[in-house]
Amino acid sequence: MGKGRWLLAVLAVALFAVAGCGADEQAGEQQGGEGGLADRGDIRIVMVTHGPPADPFWSVVKNGADQAAADLGVEFEYRSPEAFDVVEIQRNLEAAIASEPDGLAVSVPDPDALGPLVQEAVEKGIPVVMLNAGREDWEEFGALTYIGQTEYEAGVAAGERMAGEGVTNALCINHQQGVQTLDQRCSGFEEGLGGTVEQVAVDGNDPTAARSGIQTALRQNPDANGMLTLGPAGANPALQALEGADVGEDFVFGTFDLSPEILQAVADGQVLFAIDQQQFLQGYLPVLYLTQYVQYGLRPVGEVPTGPAFVTQETAEEVIELSRQGIR
Structure with a gap:
C-alpha cells in the first residue's frame, strides 16, 4: 500500500471512531425522534385526499403515507371519500382541521371549494402540504409545498x-x-x-x-x-x-x-x-416534510415534482413486482 493510501486509511479509521463516539453520546437524546422543537412520538399528521379507497392509485398513496409514519414514529390518520364527492371531501377536511393536528396533508381537486379550508387551517397555525392536485394554487393558499406532477x-x-x-x-x-x-x-x-x-x-x-x-x-x-x-x-x-x-x-x-x-x-x-407519477412518494413525502417542519422547522423550497416518467415495454418488467407490492 502506498504512503498516501495508508494515510487515507488511517484517517478513515480515526473518523469512524470519532463518529462512533459521537453517536454513542447522542444515542439517548436522538432515540425515538426526540430533540428539536417537538418529539416525534407527540406529532400527529392527518392526510385528506379525494381518492376513493377502491382506486388502486390511491391505495399506493396511502401505502406511502403509512410507511412514512412507521419509519418516522409519528401518529397518522388518512381520510378519503367513498366515491369522489366534493361535499364529503369538504366534511373530511373540516373534521381534520377541527381535530387540531400538528400537520395536514391534502389534495385539492376543486380549489374553489377546498382552498378556503386550506387557508383556514394555515391561519389556525396548522402547517399544510398539498399533494397530487392543486399545483397552481399551493402558494396562494399558504401551503409549505406541493408534491406531484405537472x-x-x-x-x-x-x-x-x-x-x-x-x-x-x-x-x-x-x-x-x-x-x-x-x-x-x-x-x-x-x-x-x-x-x-x-x-x-x-x-x-x-x-x-x-x-x-x-x-x-x-x-x-x-x-x-x-x-x-x-x-x-x-x-x-x-x-x-x-x-x-x-x-x-x-x-x-x-x-x-x-x-x-x-x-x-x-x-x-x-x-x-x-x-x-410515483404516487408512493406523494404519500410518503408529505408525512416526512410535515414531521421535519414540526420538529426542526425545515421545509423544501418550492414544489417537489414526482413525475411524469414513462414506463414502456423496455422497462415494465422491473416495475411489475413493485406494483404488486403496492409501491409503484
Whole structure:
C-alpha cells in the first residue's frame, strides 16, 4: 500500500471512531425522534385526499403515507371519500382541521371549494402540504409545498408520443369527472396530439359500467385510432373493453398511472406506455416534510415534482413486482 493510501486509511479509521463516539453520546437524546422543537412520538399528521379507497392509485398513496409514519414514529390518520364527492371531501377536511393536528396533508381537486379550508387551517397555525392536485394554487393558499406532477404538461407529452405513433383521432377516457387534474390531462393530451380528441366520461367506481361505457365509445367513434386513459380505474376496464372491440392492429393505447394489470399489458405490448407519477412518494413525502417542519422547522423550497416518467415495454418488467407490492 502506498504512503498516501495508508494515510487515507488511517484517517478513515480515526473518523469512524470519532463518529462512533459521537453517536454513542447522542444515542439517548436522538432515540425515538426526540430533540428539536417537538418529539416525534407527540406529532400527529392527518392526510385528506379525494381518492376513493377502491382506486388502486390511491391505495399506493396511502401505502406511502403509512410507511412514512412507521419509519418516522409519528401518529397518522388518512381520510378519503367513498366515491369522489366534493361535499364529503369538504366534511373530511373540516373534521381534520377541527381535530387540531400538528400537520395536514391534502389534495385539492376543486380549489374553489377546498382552498378556503386550506387557508383556514394555515391561519389556525396548522402547517399544510398539498399533494397530487392543486399545483397552481399551493402558494396562494399558504401551503409549505406541493408534491406531484405537472398534469397539463404530462398530457402534452402523452399526446406527442401518440402522435409519433401515427394517432390522429383519439378518445380520452375520464374516470372521475370534476377532478381538475384529470381535465388538465385531457386538455394537454389534445394539444400534444394535434388531432381530434373525444373526451368520454365513465364511472371509475364501477368497473363493469366503465367497461361498458368504453365499449360504447369505441363503437360510436369507429375512426378513432388511439385511446388515453387517466388512471387504473379507467385503464383496467379499457383493457377488457379492447378484448372484444373492432379496432385495427394499429390502434394505440396509453395510460396515466400504474397497476400490475397495466404494467403486464405494457410488457406484453398491448399498451404503449404508462405514465408514472410515483404516487408512493406523494404519500410518503408529505408525512416526512410535515414531521421535519414540526420538529426542526425545515421545509423544501418550492414544489417537489414526482413525475411524469414513462414506463414502456423496455422497462415494465422491473416495475411489475413493485406494483404488486403496492409501491409503484
